[in-house]
Amino acid sequence: MSKTNTNSSKMFLSGVVEGFYGRPWTMEQRKLLFKREQKWGLNTYLYAPKDDYKHRMYWRELYTREEEDLLITLISAAKEHNVEFVYAISPGLDITFSNPKEVAALKKKLSQVCEFGCRSFALLFDDIETEMCAADKETFSSFAHAQVSVTNQVFQHLQAPHTFLFCPTDYCAAFCNPSVSQSSYLHTVGETLLPGIDVLWTGPKVVSKEISVESIEEVTRVLQRPPVIWDNIHANDYDPQRLFLGPFKNRPTELIPKLSGVLTNPNCEFEPNFVAIHTLATWCKSSSSQKDVAMDGEDQGSDYNPQEALQLALTDWLVEFGVADQPDVSRSGSGRPKREPSEEEPMQTDEYVPGPRENPLYTAEPLTLNDLTLLAELFYLPYEHGPTALAMLRELHWLHANGDAASFGASAVDGGKAKEWRERAQHFDDMCSAVVRMFNRLSNAPNRTILYDLYNYICDIKSGVSLARAFVNSLGGRNPPPSQVITDDPEPWGFRGGLSGEFQRMLPCHGNRDLFRSPPASRVYTIRPCTPKDKLDILRLSKEMQSEALQQTAFIGDRLVEGQLAPSKHCDLVLEDDQGLCGYAFALADAKTAMNKAQYPEMMLRDFPSLMTVQTHPRVPDPNAAKRLIANVFSSLRDLGSGGVFCEIRSDDKRMLDFLKTLGMLHVLKVDGLQAGLVVMGTKL
Template structure:
C-alpha cells in the first residue's frame, strides 16, 4: 500500500470470527499482539488503520448490555493504538425485536443512534458507517423513495462517512449522476466500497484486470474509495497498482523505490504542464502494472504467506516446494525462460473483470464456440472448402492452447512461490478445461463420429459462476460436468496437464498410440523392449511387436469400441482404459470374431501367437456379481502425480454405470503392484478365486 500511495486500510476480515459472528468476545493476549503489530505497522507507513466491527447479526439495539459490550470491545482495540473505527450493518435482515420497536421508530434510526453514541464515545479521526441498504439494488422500494437512507442521512452524525457500493453490489460502472443522487439523500459524499475485484462470492474466478468503469472525474463526488480485493493476497498487485494510477490520474509505474520517481514526475508536471503525464487509461495502466508485477515473479518474498511446506496428501504424494527445488528457484531470469509482458497480458485477459474478459480470452471463447458449433464441417458431408476452414481454425486453436501451456510451465518455475500458490488452482483449471476442449476438437477432426462423445446446460456476476472457465465448460455436451471438473482440495503443482477422452479406434494414429502404450507398459510399467536382467519374456516383441497389445486390447477396439478411453498430455497418448459391459458376452464375441482375425494375422508356426490365441479363446471366469470387465495401462513414469490415472479409471467406471452395470472386475498379475495400488485407491477389492492362478481378481460395486 505504501508503494502505491494508498493511505487507508480497513480491517474487516471474514476469518476473524470476533469481527462479526462473535463480536462481543474480547481478543486474547496473542490476538491482541497480532492486531497491535498490524496497527503499528500501518502507522509507521502513514496508513490510516480503520478497525471495523459488524454487530448487526444479533445485536439488540435497545439493550444497554449490548451497547456496553460494543464499547468495551472497541475500547480494547483503541488501547492497542487504533484511532479510527467503522460500524458495519451490511448483509443482515432489517428487522428489530419487540423491545427495539418500542424504543426506535425504525431500524435505520436504531443503527444511527447507536453509531452516534459510539462515535461520541471514541472520538475517532475517521469513522465509517456501512448501511444495510448499501447499494441501489438493495434499497426499498427505490433509492429516491428509501426511508431507510433518508433517515440515515438526517440522523447520522455529519462527521461519520457512509460507504456505498454503487447501483449493484458489484456494479459494472459507477456514474457521477448516480453518486450525486445518493449524496442528496445521505447529506454527504459517500465512500465507495469497491467490489470490482472481490471474488469471495465465486472462488472459481480471479480478477487480474485493470481498475475500470469509473471515470477519473468521479473522484470529485466521492469522499474516498475502499478496495475490496481478491481473497488471494498475491493476486491483488494489478488491482492495487491500477487503482493507484486512477487515484493519481496518471499512467505510471511504481517501482519498489518509488519516492524518487514520484518527485520527478511531479516536477515534470509543474514544468511541462499536464500534457507531460498521460491521463488514466485502463489498458495503458494495466501495461504499467504488469511491467512492475513481472519483477515480483522473480523475487523470493521476505515474508512468505505460505510459511509451511505444502504437503500433497492426495495418494501419498508430496510436493516439496522449498527443499529439493530450492537451487532451481535461485536461477536468474534468463535461465528460467522468463515470462514476457505478453505472457502477463494473456494471464490478465484470462482472469480480467467480473463483466469483461480480456481480448485473448474473448478470442479463445469465440474460436472454441465456432469450432464446436460447426463440427459438422469436419465430417464427410462438408465441402472441401468448409472442411479446410474448420481444420485451419482447429489448428489455430491448438496453437493458442499450446501458448497457454507454455505460459503455465513458465509460471510453475517462478522463484516467488507465494504467487504460484495463489495462482496455480485458477490457472490449472482454465488450462485443463482448454486442454479438454482442444482434445474434443481434435477428436472431431479425426472424422465424423458415429456417436456422441459425452452423454448429455443487468445481473449480478454471481448468477453465472465460473467466468471464462465456466463458459468454456458449457460448450461441451456433457451431463456430469461437475464430476469431470471437480477440483481436489490439494493438488500437486505439475507442469503437465492430462485429458481423458474417448478413443477413436478407426483412426490409425490412435490405434498405434494405444499399441505403443501396451509395449511400454508390458510388465507393470516396464517396456517389453527393455527388460531388466533376470526377467523372463514370453513374447517375441522384436518379431511381433503387436502380440501383447492384440491380446490385451485388440479385441476391445474391435468389439467394445464405445468403452475405450485414452489418457493424453500435450505430447501424446500415455495411457488407456478399455472395458466391456457384459464380460461373458464379450468373451463370446472374441471367440467368434477376434480369434479369426488373429489367426489371419499370425503364422501357425509362431508358438507365442498360438498361446495367445488359446488364451483369448479360453477367456477367464467372470464373477457373477461383477459382470463388467476393465483393463487399464498407464506410463506411470510420465505422470507427476497419480490423479490422472485415477481420473481415467473413474471415467470408464462411470461409463459402465451409465450403461446399467452394477459391478466391474479387472484381472491383473499378482506381481503388478503399481496397477494393484491404482485400482485399490479407487476402492477395488480382491476377490478370492482359486482358478485365478498367478492372477489377481479385483472387483468393485458401481
Template structure:
C-alpha cells in the same frame, strides 16, 4: 433500558440540530485503498505488513480491517482481544502508520445486537476503546448482510433499524472523540434500496440522523457493480446529505471458488462507469479484492493509477452528462457482439495502459524467493454445491443456436496438424478481436446439404490433450478446519509456520526455490505471459482479449465442424476452401492452447511459491479445461441456454469464469464433477497426454491390460503363455470393432492407460459374436478338461461359450445406458487422468446422441468399484446379472 434510550437520543438530537459543517473527509483527504472485507480465510499478519509496504509504494492511503471470518470482528464481536491478539493488532496499526496508511478498524455487531441494551452498548464501547488504546485512529461500524428487523425491545425504543443504527453509531463516534469514522448501511447498494435510492426511508433516515462527519460506504447499483456513474452518486449524496465512500467489489471473488480477477480497475468493455470524474463527488474508493492476497497486485496498482490520474483543473461539469446511461446486460446477440466502447470518457485514466504498467511492476514479484506462510485453501479443488449453470455466455459473443447432430461424419472434416508458430506467442494488445472477420464470415456461408439416410459414418480424429500434473515436494496444504478464526490464529504467521516447518524444513524450501530459480532463468516469464494470464482471469463481467479470442474461436470451430460434416459434396472447391479455413483457425486455436500450457508451466517454476500457491488452483482449472478443448474441436455437441436469468444479473450467475465458459461449451457441461479434479500437493510440472487410439498403440494397450488385470495384484504366471488373453477378452474387441471411441494416455515413458468404449453395447455384442469370437476361438484352443481350471483357462472356456454376451443387459439398460466402456491405468498414472479420459469419451458419445454409458465390473474388484464411483457411476440394480455371475453393472447418465 430507559437510560440507554435517553443517552442515544440525546446524541442524535444534538447532531441533528448542529449546522452542516464541512465534511471531515476534506481534513484527512480522499480515502483510497483496500478493504479486507471478503468472506473466507483472513490474510495473515505478514501478508498485511506486505500489503502496507505495497500500498505506500503505489500511493494508496487507507486500509479497512473487516474480514468476515475473523470471529471477533463479526460473530463474537463482544469479546475483547486477548493480550496476544491485542499486541498483534497494535503491531499492525503501527506498521500501517509507518507506511503512511490509515488503519481503519471495523466491527460488525449487527447480527445479534440489541441496540437498546446498556450491556450491549457497554460491550461495543469497551471493544472499540480497547482498539483505540492500541493506537487506532479510525473506526467503522458495518451493518451489511444482516436482517434489519428489530427485536421487540428495540422496537419500543427506536422507530426503525436506520434510527437504531444511526443512534448507536453516533454514540460510538462521540465516545471515541470523533475520530475518522465510516458507516456501512444495510441498504448498501441501489438494488437493496427499498423501493429505490431516492425514496428509501432507510437511507433518508440515515441522512438526517447520522452525524454529518461520518462517512457512508456504498457499493454502487449492485453488490458487484460494473457501472458507477456520476448521476447516481449525486442522487445518493443528496439523500444521505454527504459524500460516500465506494466499497468496490469489482475484484472480489468470494462468491465463486473458481474465479480470480487480475484485470484492471475499470468499466465493463461495453459499459461506462468509474470515470475519474467520480472522484470530486465521493469521499473515497476502497477495493474489496480477491481472497488470495498475492492475486491483488494488479487490482491495487490500477486503483492507485486511477486515483492519481484525476486532475481537478481538467474536469468540467458537463463530463458526467456525457456518460452513457446504464443498460441491463442481456444474452442477446446485439449486446454481446458489440465492439469495445472506446468512446467512454474515463477522464485522464486509461485502463489498458494502467494494466500494462501494473503488469510491468508485478513481473519482478514472480522472481522473488518467497515461501507460503499459511495454509493454502484450494478453493477450486472441491466440487461446487451445484452445477455451474446457467449455460449463458458472459461477454462479447453471440449465442450459437442449439444444433442436433443426427448423422456421423463419413470422413474427417479436416486434418489439423498443429505446429509451433512463432506468431502464436505474440500477444494481441489492441482491443480489436481477430475473430471479428470470423463472425462476419458466418453469415456468408451458404446452406450446407445433408447426407442421405443410408450412409454410415465414422468419427473424426481428435486433437491431443495434455494433462499436466505435479509431484509432491513441498505439500500444498489444505484447510479442513473451521473457517472461523481469531486475530491470534488467522492474522499471525506464527501459528501456521509451525505446521509448514513440520512438512518442509527451511533447507528443503531453499533447495526447492534454488531449483526453481535455475529453471526460471532458462525460461523466464515475460510481460506477454502475465498479460495473457490477466486476460484469462480478467473481471466479473468480461474476459480479456485473449480469453475472448479463445471463446470465439472455439465457438466458430464447433459451429463450422457441424455444418461441414453435413456437406454433401466433399470434393467441391467450396468445401475444400472451407476445410482449409477451418484448418487454419484450428491451428491458431491449438497454438493458443499451447500458450496457456506454456504459461502454466512457467508460473509453476517461478521462485515465488507464495504467489504460485495463491494462483495455482485457478491455473489448474483453466489449464485442465483448455487442454481438453484441444481434443474436442470435432466432438462438440449442442449447448443449452436458460431463459430464467434476469436481464441484469450479479456476476455470480456466471459460474467459473473463463474455465466455466469453456466447460459450458462442451456437450457434457452438466457433468461438472468430472471437471473438479483434485489439486496435486505440489505445483511441479509433469505432462500426461490424452489422445485418440491408433492401431500402432495396440501392443502397449494390451500390455497395460495385462499388468492391471485383477487390480494388478494377482500372480500372472497362469498367463505366461497367453499374455494377450486379458485384453483379447473385451478390450481387444473394442479396439477392433469400435476404435473411434478409444483413447490412450501417455507419460514420458509411454502409454500408461487406456479407455475403450462403444456407442451401442447391444449392437457391439452382436458384432462380437459374428466377427470377433471366431478368430479368438482359433487363437485359443479350448481346454480338454474343465476340472480345476485356473483363471486363464476359464477365460478361454468363456470365449468358446455360446451364451448371450448381452445377457446382463435389460431393456431399460439399452435405453438409458446404451454405450459401454472399460478403462485401466497403471499404478504410475495420475488418478485425475481417468476423469480427463472420461470427459473425452462422454463428449464423443454425447455428440452422437448418446446420454448414458455402463461398465461391467468384477464383483470382487473393490478398486474398480471405487474408481468408477469417483467418476460418477452408480450401481444399476435392475440388471439381470447377479452375484453368481461374478459381475456388477455400473452406469452413468450425462
C-alpha cells in the same frame, strides 16, 4: 498519496478493505500490503475480515493479551507506512440496539482498540437480517433509526476519531426500496447520522459493473454527504472458481472529487491482488479535470486508461515473480535448485552434467510479460472476459457449430469452408498452446508464494483448455490423448463443478449469467415477411440503434431499410416478440444492381455477390432468434442462385459487430479500398 475532497477538509481515502468471507490475510501479508500502499500512493486499510471471530460473530469479546500484541504491531506497521488503519466491527448479527448494556459492550470493545493506538473506526451493518426484535421495535420507529442511534453514540464516545465509517444494511442501489431517491432507510441515515460520519456504498449493485457520476450524485443528495466506495469489482469470495486479475475500470475519474474515498475489497487470495490494488492506485492519481474515461474502458482523454494501467501493474508484478521466496534455496542460471555441499551428502559435491547420449538437464523457461497479460485476460473481471478469452470462446463456438465443415468434400465451396475450418482450428490450437506454456512457466517461477495462490486457478484453466483442445481435434479427425476423450465414462477431471455443477445444470436458469453465450429465450419470436405497415417501425428501430455519428456514412444497406431499394424475392423478413418488431434482415441477390460505381472490388463481388443488412434490438437476448432470421435470408439467397453474401457494418457500431461475430455466421472480410468507417463481413452460401 493524500487527496483532499472538495466537499470537505477530510483526506480522500484510497486503499484496501480486507472485508471478504474466508481465511483472513496473515500479519506478514498485511505488513507487505502497507509497504505497497505507501509505494503506490494509497493511504487507507480497513480491517474487516468477515471470518475473524472477534470482528463479527463474537464482537462483544475483548482481545486477549496475545491478540493485543498482534493488533498493536499491525497498527504500528500501518502508521510506519503512512497508512490509516481503520478498525471495523460488525455487531449486526445479534445486537439488541435498545439495550444499554449492548451499547456499552460495543463502546468498551472499541475503547480497547483505541488503547492499541487506533484512531479510525468503522461500524458495519451489512449482510444482516432486517427484522428488529420486539424490544427494539418498542424503542425505535425503524431499523435505520436503531442503527443510527447506536452509531452516533459510539462516534461521540470515541471523541472525534480521525475517520469514522458507517456501512448501511442497504449499501447499494439494488437493495433500496423502491429506489435510492425514495428509500426511507437511506433518507433516515442521511438526516440523522452525525455529519462527521462517512457512509460506505458499493454502487448500483453489490458487485457493480459500472459506477456512474449520476448515481453517486443521487445517493450523495439522499445521504447528505459524499459516500466512500467499498468496491467489490475484484472480490471473489462468492465463487471459489473465479479470480479477477483485470484492471480497475468502469469508474470514471470524474468521480474522484465527488467521493470521500474509494476502497477496494479484492480477491481472497493475497498475492493475486497486486493488479487490483496497483490499478486502483493508478486511477486515484489520475487528474479528474481531464475528459473522462469511457465506460467501455477505452481512453478518451483522461489520464487513466485501464489497459495501460493493467500493463503497468503486470510489468511490476513480473518482477515479483522472479524473487525467490525460499531463502534456503539458491538457483543456478538454469533456474534449477542448486544444493549446497553438506556433510550429509559427501558422495557428490559436483553438479551433475549429463553425457552426450543422455537426457539434457531440464531448463525452466522464464515467465514473460505476455504470459502475465494472458493470465489476466483469462481471469479478467466479473462482467467481462479479457480479449484472448473472448477470442478463444468465439473460435470454439464457431468450430463446434461448423464441425461438419471439417469433413467437407473437394468442391470449390466445400473445399473453401473446410480450409477455413482447419485454419481456425489451428488458430484455436495455437491459443491453447499459449495457455499451456503460460502454465508451465508460472509453475517454474521462483516466487512460490505467488504461485501457490494462483495454482488452483491456473491448473483449472489449463485442464479446461486441454479438454476443449481435445474436442476440436476429435472434430477434425485427429485422435486426442485417451485421458482427454469425452465419453460416457470419463475420468473425474473430464467434467467440472462437482455437486454445485450438477445442481446448476438441472436448474431451468442454468447459463443465463454466462458472459459469452446470451441467456436462453424467455419469449416467443415470430419471423415473417415484411409488410408496408412495418416501414415506420423498421425506420424507428434503425434510428434507435444508431447514433448521429453512426449515421453520417451512407451504405447500400441503408437504402434497403429506407425503402429506396426493393429487396429480392423472399429476402425481406422481420422479427417480432410480444412487444412488437425487434429485428429485420433484408437482402439483394445481386448487389451490383444497386451500385452507381465500383464501390467494391470485382473479386469480392464474384465470391460474395449478394448484400444483406440486419439489425436486432438489444432486448433480444437469444442469439438463436437472430440466427433463424439470418438463416432464412441465406436460404432465400441460395434459392436465387447466390454463392455468397456480405454485410455492411459501421466500424463504430461495436454492439452489432460483436453480436454478429458471436453468432459465428459471418466473418470479417479483408477488402482493399474500403471507405472510412466501414467493416464488411461475409460468408459463402
